[in-house]
Amino acid sequence: MTMLSVLRQMIFRRRTSLIWWCLGLVGVDAMWAIAYPTVRNNAALDKTFSNLSPSVKALLGLSNGALITSPVGYLDSQFYANVLPIVLLIFAVGLATWAVAGDEAAGTLELLLANPVSRVRVAVERAVAMVAMLLTLALVCGGALAAMAPIVALNAGLPLYRIVTAAVASALLALVFAALAFAIGAATGRRGIAVATATSVAVFGYILEGVAQQVGFLRPLRLLNPWHWMLSTDPLGRGASWQAFLLPLAVSAVLFALGAARFASRDLR
């Protein structure tokens, strides 16, 4: 009866918002699908994109040599390597920040914590709810795109399930930054710092992935960069890998745990 009621309450309060996010991304899917036929038949585009610098190619997810006119090159460069992770990041960072710090700043967390629920339970259930909503959004987005792909031959040489796999990989990339926002928010109770840090780190990581293509001494840093984990392994073209799936999950779990542990013992604000 009391099972997961913090988690269920969080999802229930946000069900309408989640539906709108899903509709929005399905709309974006449709837009890319509709635009594909004009790209597919435009060989000149391949030439243009092949002349781009390695930095830009890396940021477009084209460092694997895929052509922009191919489904993989098209979807990576237009969607999976940038727009989708960023949209998912905005969605997830918002939820993750609210989970503790936002609710605390609004003054509504205190009343909940006067109930027989531990802070760790609140933190864990809300982190799980956030992950569930993020994955739902990614699955709906990937699923809808996979359903539309055959209509415009976006699946030529590309198994349909990969379109879903890559959407989940984008979600896991976003999850790392959301987990960072959660951890900072839970540890400090400060919403602003949580959002600012997570966003800055995400932007920094994105830029680093491009710059490190050309600045040699920055290369080792890429190993710490969630963008690199996903972009260099190309989940759309090559499928799931431990770097794009297990690594972000593990790092996120550690961040969630650190945030929850600090939240459990500090003063509320």
Place this chain on the structure above:
Amino acid sequence: MSEPAITTSRLTKRFGTLTAVSELDLEVMPGEVVGFLGPNGAGKTTTIRMLLGFLNPSEGSCQVLGSSPSRDVSLRRRIGYLPGDLRVDPSMTGAELFSWFGKLRGGIDQRRVDELVERLGLDPGRPFGALSKGNRQKVGLIQAFQHDPDVLILDEPTSGLDPLAQREFMRLVHEAVARDAAVLFSSHILPAVERIASRIAIIRTGKLVAVSTVDELLDRARRRLELRFSEPVSADIFKGVPGVVEVDVDGDTAQIVIDGAVGPALGAATGKASLLRINNVGDDLEDLFVSLYDGSNDEVGEAR
């Protein structure tokens, strides 16, 4: 005698260099209402937030139902809490909040919730954000009382309530006490608690300055009376009258502050045929704080 439901011993909270609560010793027994009084910023809310485990004491300790509030989370099933600044998700209705909290506390007693909703006169279907201040306070009260807790910790519970709801609230407190609940009731005004509290604890700048029964305290409190006359009066009529410590005359109206019995001052005033009416402006708690603080009332009650 049973164990105290709430105990604080040398409870201290510092925020940086500011000492919000200093070495506070207080007990609330089952079946007792303790009024926790003090001016705004005196440390009432900080104390209460330590009792709920939201803040960790800097020194000393507090126990609720025999256990540390931050350690034993399950105890909160037996605590009802009303925060001084009640915030609820504005889109959530009262009914949704009661049912959610009911589940968290191990099952909702819908009959009890319905009864409370009826008695306080709340529309439970309206979102919290659309409610007036008084109705929001009713939502807070219902969630605090709905599970018939053994300990009620109420921070400024009467603020915003209309007189009818206030009376119903007093009845709820009486009923809780009758089934042996312990009630800690904070306020910055004496009238809110004087009729219901068995003891009053007064806190000022983080320190407990008095714990005593209401009668003792009212005896000590200075009273402020406003006297209206049909013609301008002179302050001289109160000259040398025992107990009158302050006179402020403005045309036909005199405000006097009386320390101790009011008889002599009223005698002096009623001696004038032009006296039209007497308004009891209140037992000036601020004055009492001052007098307690100055030490002009030496016999500061011992914390039990």
